[in-house]
Amino acid sequence: MKIFVLVKEVPDTYGDRRLNLETGLVDRNASEPVLDEITERALEVALEYADANPGTQVVALSMAPESATPSVRRALAIGAESAVQIVHDDLAGADLGLTAEVLAAAIRRGGADLVITGNVSTDGSGGVIPSMIAEHLGFAQLTALSAVEIGSGSVSGTRASDFGAQPVSAQLPAVISITEAFPEARFPNFKGIMAAKKKPLEVLSLADLGVQADPSAAPRTIMTSVSEKPPRAAGVKITDEGDAGAQLAEFLVQNRLV
Amino acid sequence: MSYPENAILVLVDVTPTGEAASSTAALIGAAAQIGTPVALVVAPAGIAQAAVDAAASAGAVSVLTAEADASALTVPVVDALEAAYNAVQPDAVLVSNSIAGRDVAGRFAARTRAALAVDAVGLSRDEEGVVAHHSVFGGAYRVNSAATYGAPVITVRQGAVDARAEAQPLNVETLAVSPSGMPAALAGEVAIVEKASSRPELRGATRVVSGGRGLGSKEQFVLVEQLADTLSAAVGASRAAVDAGFVPQSHQVGQTGVSVSPQLYVALGISGAIQHRAGMQTSKMIVAINKDPDAPIFDVADFGIVGDVFKVVPQAIEALEARKK
Ligand SMILES: Cc1cc2nc3c(=O)[nH]c(=O)nc-3n(C[C@H](O)[C@H](O)[C@H](O)COP(=O)(O)OP(=O)(O)OC[C@H]3O[C@@H](n4cnc5c(N)ncnc54)[C@H](O)[C@@H]3O)c2cc1C
Ligand SMILES: Nc1ncnc2c1ncn2[C@@H]1O[C@H](COP(=O)(O)O)[C@@H](O)[C@H]1O
Numbered sequence: 001m002k003i004f005v006l007v008k009e010v011p012d013t014y015g016d017r018r019l020n021l022e023t024g025l026v027d028r029n030a031s032e033p034v035l036d037e038i039t040e041r042a043l044e045v046a047l048e049y050a051d052a053n054p055g056t057q058v059v060a061l062s063m064a065p066e067s068a069t070p071s072v073r074r075a076l077a078i079g080a081e082s083a084v085q086i087v088h089d090d091l092a093g094a095d096l097g098l099t100a101e102v103l104a105a106a107i108r109r110g111g112a113d114l115v116i117t118g119n120v121s122t123d124g125s126g127g128v129i130p131s132m133i134a135e136h137l138g139f140a141q142l143t144a145l146s147a148v149e150i151g152s153g154s155v156s157g158t159r160a161s162d163f164g165a166q167p168v169s170a171q172l173p174a175v176i177s178i179t180e181a182f183p184e185a186r187f188p189n190f191k192g193i194m195a196a197k198k199k200p201l202e203v204l205s206l207a208d209l210g211v212q213a214d215p216s217a218a219p220r221t222i223m224t225s226v227s228e229k230p231p232r233a234a235g236v237k238i239t240d241e242g243d244a245g246a247q248l249a250e251f252l253v254q255n256r257l258v
Numbered sequence: 259m260s261y262p263e264n265a266i267l268v269l270v271d272v273t274p275t276g277e278a279a280s281s282t283a284a285l286i287g288a289a290a291q292i293g294t295p296v297a298l299v300v301a302p303a304g305i306a307q308a309a310v311d312a313a314a315s316a317g318a319v320s321v322l323t324a325e326a327d328a329s330a331l332t333v334p335v336v337d338a339l340e341a342a343y344n345a346v347q348p349d350a351v352l353v354s355n356s357i358a359g360r361d362v363a364g365r366f367a368a369r370t371r372a373a374l375a376v377d378a379v380g381l382s383r384d385e386e387g388v389v390a391h392h393s394v395f396g397g398a399y400r401v402n403s404a405a406t407y408g409a410p411v412i413t414v415r416q417g418a419v420d421a422r423a424e425a426q427p428l429n430v431e432t433l434a435v436s437p438s439g440m441p442a443a444l445a446g447e448v449a450i451v452e453k454a455s456s457r458p459e460l461r462g463a464t465r466v467v468s469g470g471r472g473l474g475s476k477e478q479f480v481l482v483e484q485l486a487d488t489l490s491a492a493v494g495a496s497r498a499a500v501d502a503g504f505v506p507q508s509h510q511v512g513q514t515g516v517s518v519s520p521q522l523y524v525a526l527g528i529s530g531a532i533q534h535r536a537g538m539q540t541s542k543m544i545v546a547i548n549k550d551p552d553a554p555i556f557d558v559a560d561f562g563i564v565g566d567v568f569k570v571v572p573q574a575i576e577a578l579e580a581r582k583k
Contacts, residue, residue, distance in 0.1 A: 013513060013533050017395045024401060038514070096374045097367060119357075122513060124394065126376050127357075128413070131332065131364030140441040141332065141365075144357045146507075159445070160507065162356045163274055167446035168331060174443070180497075180514055181507065219373040219408035224389060226401050232539055232558045239551070240565025245573020248545065249581070251561050255543060257465070257522045258489060258578055 001152070001172075002057045003046045004112045005080065006103060006133075007039040009064045009071040010123035017123070024223035025093050026123065028067060035071045038118030040078065040185035042178050046116050047079045047186070049150045057081055059110060063091060063102050069201070076196035077188035083201045084110065090206060090213035095221040098213060100132035105209035107137060114155060115175040119144045130177040140170035146181040259345070259431055262294035262319065266388075267348035269298050269339055270313050271356055274328070274448045276305030278312035280459060281354040281416045286316040288414055290423035292383045293349050297321045298433070300338045302328045310430055317423025322346075324433045332358070333442035334435075336365045341435045343370065348409055350388040352381075355413035363413050369438075373405030379418040388412070396513065396536025415517065417462025451506065457483075460492040460509060465522045468494030468511055468538070471502060472527020472548065472567060479504040481571050482526055488578050494518065494538075496528045512537035526567045530555025547571065 011017045015031025043060065050056035060075035060083040062068065072085045086102055094102070107115055115137075120127035134141035142148075146165070148157035156169035160179055188196070206213055238244060252258045266289035271279035278299070289295035297318035299309045303325045313321045322342050326334035339362060343351060353363040355377050367374035380391035384404075390412045392401045404410070460466065467489060469482035479499065486493045494511040495504065511518055513536040523541035528534060530546070530553055538544070539558050546559035547567050556562040563570055 013536075014531075017398070019394065019399050019401070096364075096376065097371070100364075100368055120514065124377075127355075127360045128364035128367070128374060128376055131361040132368040132374075135336075135365040135368035135440070138440060140443040141361065142443045143361050160357070161448055162271070162279070162358055164449045164451040166448045168443050170441070170443035179507075215406060218371040219410075220406045221373045221375045221403050221410065222406055224402045224404050226399060228399055229397060231398070232544075234557050234562070235560035237551075237556055237559070237562035237564065240563055240570055243573075244547075244563045244565050245570045245575075246577045248547075248561070248563060248570065248574040249577035251545070252489075252522070252574075252578070253581065257543060258581070 001053065001113045002059065002111060003049070003114045003116060004059050004061050004107050004110065005039070005043045005046045006115065006117040006129070007043060007060045007062050007072070007075045008036045008121055009033050009062065009068040010036045010121060013122055019226055021226055021228060023093070024226040033068065033071060035074050036118060036122050038120070038122060038178070038180050041180065041182040042116045042118050043075055043078055043080060044185040045148060045178055045182060059084060061103065061106055062086070063099060065092065072201060073196050074188065076199045076201065077192040078185050079192060082199055084204060085201060086204050086209070088206045088213070094213070096126060096128055096132065097218060097220060100129055100136060102206070102209060102211050103129065104133045104136035105211050106204060107133065109209065113172045114150065115139070117175065117177045119177040119179045130175050134175040137173070137175070139173045139175050141175040142168045142170055143177040145176055145178050148176060148178065261296055261346045264293035265296045265346050265348040266293040267298060267342055267346050267351045268295050268318065269351070269353045269359065269362060270309055271354045271359055272299060272301045272306065272309050274450060276301050276308055278309040279354065279356065281356065282312055283316040283422055284417070284419040285352050285354055285414055286313065286318055287421035287423050288381050288419045289352050290317050291421050292381050292388050294319055295423060296346050296348065298324070298339060298342045300324045300326045300335045302326065311428065314428045315425040317426055319426050320429045320431060322431050322433045324435050329445055330442040331445040332361045332365060333438065333440045335362045336369065337438045338433060338435045339366050340369065341433050345433065350409050351411045353411065353413050355415050359413055363411050367411045372408055373410045375403045375410055376413045378412050378414050381412065393540065397540035418519070451508070457486060458490065458492045460494055460516050460518065463492035463518065464520050465489050465491035466494045466511070466518050466520045467491045467524040467526065468496065468528060469499055469504065469526045470496035470528030471498035473499065473504060476504045481567065485524065485571055485575055488575050489522070491522070496534050525555050526571065528555055529553045530558065
């Protein structure tokens with residue numbers, strides 16, 4: 001079985017995340033870039049299957065600028081067997097449509113039985129890449145899974161649907177997306193980090209994939225304006241001396257909030 | 259059948275029992291701000307009537323319907339949306355930014371090569387077409403987006419749009435859909451989560467009371483529910499409270515949970531990690547109670563109380579209940 005895990009580099013959510021007000025792009029210098037936490041969990045799902053099923057190939061795939069190579073290497077250190085990184089100047093600020101086309105082309109090129117992604121990126125609540133890729137590849141998709149069972153020819157699980165948990169299943173090949181309900185990824189140990197340096201990391205360009213970033217190739221979503229909201233200021237802070245509950249009630253009444 | 263020149267095609271999310279999801283009025287309200295709403299209701303045979311009625315009373319000038327077997331995930335809805343799109347030739351397609359909605363929007367945009375914009379909190383129109391407004395990085399930035407050309411597909415954040423459209427007379431049409439044959443996952447029955455009470459839904463609530471790890475246990479989390487009921491507020495939670503099993507994940511507020519913007523947000527025993535603040539810092543009024551005077555939640559609180567929730571909250575509830583009498 002060949003599993004592609006879609007890993008993404010994002011600005012660390014614990015840091016100060018900023019947009020460049022001129023280009024609208026994420027300021028990659030404002031905070032430490034990290035591997036998206038949910039995509040690490042997606043990798044863990046693949047690795048657990050691989051542990052139990054020798055011969056499984058786990059490929060980490062990312063579309064990200066060259067500067068993101070250390071994050072892709074981290075996926076190798078955690079345990080992916082190989083990695084593919086798609087790097088191209090024309091992909092800076094790529095919209096969802098182009099991103100999905102590029103990722104799908106790379107998966108098609110490698111050939112996959114199963115694609116595992118996060119349900120949403122932590123740097124923007126898109127949550128559409130998994131189903132877009134599934135459509136491009138002609139695969140079934142199982143999204144927002146909180147539990148999964150991978151079989152040799154099928155995959156099933158529990159989908160955290162809008163109205164409650166729902167059992168879902170599909171024949172392979174398929175795309176699945178998992179939620180943060182899954183356990184954290186194993187921590188890369190020293191051996192993993194050393195091994196990662198020798199594992200294959202293939203860097204592909206748009207030409208390798210035969211994808212056109214040309215604005216006339218398809219409609220794209222573009223940012224037309226970006227503005228910053230002033231940060232919120234703190235207000236009154238009191239320390240409870242036995243009557244804070246009563247003061248809170250008074251505050252809510254004064255402000256017509258009850 | 260002819261459709262308005264400036265039609266906006268709205269995909270109505272349908273519940274497992276055939277009702278229109280609570281997102282419907284806002285989706286159609288948003289569509290009416292930028293054009294004339296035409297709704298699409300896709301549901302299993304025989305159960306769509308309530309959703310069709312709801313779409314018309316929410317302001318859809320016509321409602322297209324298509325039957326789809328609920329046991330195939332997403333694909334039949336995409337096929338119907340494609341047929342509706344071809345019939346209506348709209349200026350934009352609006353879909354709820356729900357789990358089901360995102361799946362449909364993603365597949366549909368990929369199939370038709372339409373420009374896709376996600377998680378809009380508002381919509382407008384300029385000389386060149388439809389503009390989607392987004393609130394990025396927890397509301398720290400406002401970003402507008404538009405399609406370079408063609409009708410965009412836009413997912414709209416639940417609970418973010420206040421606009422409502424006037425009810426329209428029922429005007430229903432059955433759509434002929436030819437299946438794409440695209441493989442779909444098999445979906446079983448949804449174990450519908452019973453709404454705990456008459457408590458308001460978290461998304462779009464005007465008041466929210468949230469609890470964090472500081473509540474200590476599932477039993478003690480009841481305090482959050484009690485204050486919520488006193489204030490007629492929805493119940494929210496931090497991820498730590500969700501991870502500890504105090505409340506279901508659907509109550510999580512924050513970056514990977516729900517984004518709320520209520521008139522009042524009360525944070526109980528929540529430290530105010532940046533990922534939590536990302537989902538609530540655009541609230542009008544924020545109240546925080548925390549034992550730790552240095553908790554970052556106080557940086558965004560309009561009224562902060564350094565104290566023990568188990569002492570302060572019961573007293574506040576008592577005072578508020580006394581006033582009601
Ligand atoms: C990628 C990513 C996404 C995330 N997404 C989210 C998200 O969507 N939402 C979210 O909430 N978090 C999210 N987190 C987690 C976040 O970083 C924090 O871990 C989490 O918000 C902490 O929850 P908490 O404030 O309840 O717990 P803690 O940080 O442990 O805080 C508990 C607080 O309770 C106080 N306290 C304890 N006892 C009492 C008492 N008796 N009275 C008063 N105060 C008391 C303590 O002083 C403390 O400040 C995310 C993290 C990552 C990495
Ligand atoms: N540039 C990217 N490279 C690799 N994977 C991605 C990329 N963008 C999105 N994904 C995958 O798609 C999932 C959902 O992302 P999104 O639709 O952007 O919220 C993520 O959790 C990743 O697994």
